[in-house]
Amino acid sequence: NAGVTQTPKFQVLKTGQSMTLQCAQDMNHNSMYWYRQDPGMGLRLIYYSASEGTTDKGEVPNGYNVSRLNKREFSLRLESAAPSQTSVYFCASSVGRSTYEQYFGPGTRLTVT
Amino acid sequence: GQQVMQIPQYQHVQEGEDFTTYCNSSTTLSNIQWYKQRPGGHPVFLIQLVKSGEVKKQKRLTFQFGEAKKNSSLHITATQTTDVGTYFCFTGANSKLTFGKGITLSVRP
Numbered sequence: 330n331a332g333v334t335q336t337p338k339f340q341v342l343k344t345g346q347s348m349t350l351q352c353a354q355d356m357n358h359n360s361m362y363w364y365r366q367d368p369g370m371g372l373r374l375i376y377y378s379a380s381e382g383t384t385d386k387g388e389v390p391n392g393y394n395v396s397r398l399n400k401r402e403f404s405l406r407l408e409s410a411a412p413s414q415t416s417v418y419f420c421a422s423s424v425g426r427s428t429y430e431q432y433f434g435p436g437t438r439l440t441v442t
Numbered sequence: 443g444q445q446v447m448q449i450p451q452y453q454h455v456q457e458g459e460d461f462t463t464y465c466n467s468s469t470t471l472s473n474i475q476w477y478k479q480r481p482g483g484h485p486v487f488l489i490q491l492v493k494s495g496e497v498k499k500q501k502r503l504t505f506q507f508g509e510a511k512k513n514s515s516l517h518i519t520a521t522q523t524t525d526v527g528t529y530f531c532f533t534g535a536n537s538k539l540t541f542g543k544g545i546t547l548s549v550r551p
Binding site: 352362364369370371372374377387388419420423426427428430431432433435436 | 448451472475477483485486487490492529534541545
């Protein structure tokens with residue numbers, strides 16, 4: 330099992346460009362999450378999907394959109410990238426929401442210039 | 443506001459010393475999870491605590507949930523260089539999914 334995979338691993342964007350971060354899990358998990366990690370800020374939840382067909386905003390959703398394509402895949406889209414979105418993005422999945430351990434992908438390091 | 447607080451954000455210890463860190467909340471928590479992130483890596487689940495006063499051990503790591511379920515501690519006995527990393531607490535209390543800001547542990551050999 331690959332666990333949680335994320336693509337790309339690194340990306341550089343110019344301000345105003347758009348891109349989609351891809352995430353897939355092969356553990357048959359119901360819940361999936363997108364976090365961003367900035368120095369000194371810990372992990373902040375952007376969006377999550379408690380189950381296939383549902384998505385909810387987290388702590389910092391502005392400037393992002395998500396799609397739960399199917400049970401395996403959960404993508405994060407930046408429509409118009411801004412320098413403030415420079416961060417490391419982690420996707421995670423769990424059997425269920427909140428009381429189950431989360432499995433994280435390796436992360437995507439995004440720089441917006 | 444933040445559900446769980448971790449202070450300080452950095453701690454440096456000499457190899458062999460014990461280390462304790464805390465995760466605090468102003469509200470009662472349904473559960474606490476602890477994760478470890480090695481430098482350059484991704485967070486990895488360590489443990490979950492659910493019951494009041496619960497204590498769990500993993501080799502040199504001891505985790506405890508407070509009696510009032512408003513705080514949790516992580517204690518490492520005789521730290522080793524392999525303990526280096528950032529330790530985060532997480533809770534799904536009150537329908538909010540929140541990580542603490544973490545404490546980064548460095549160990550001097």
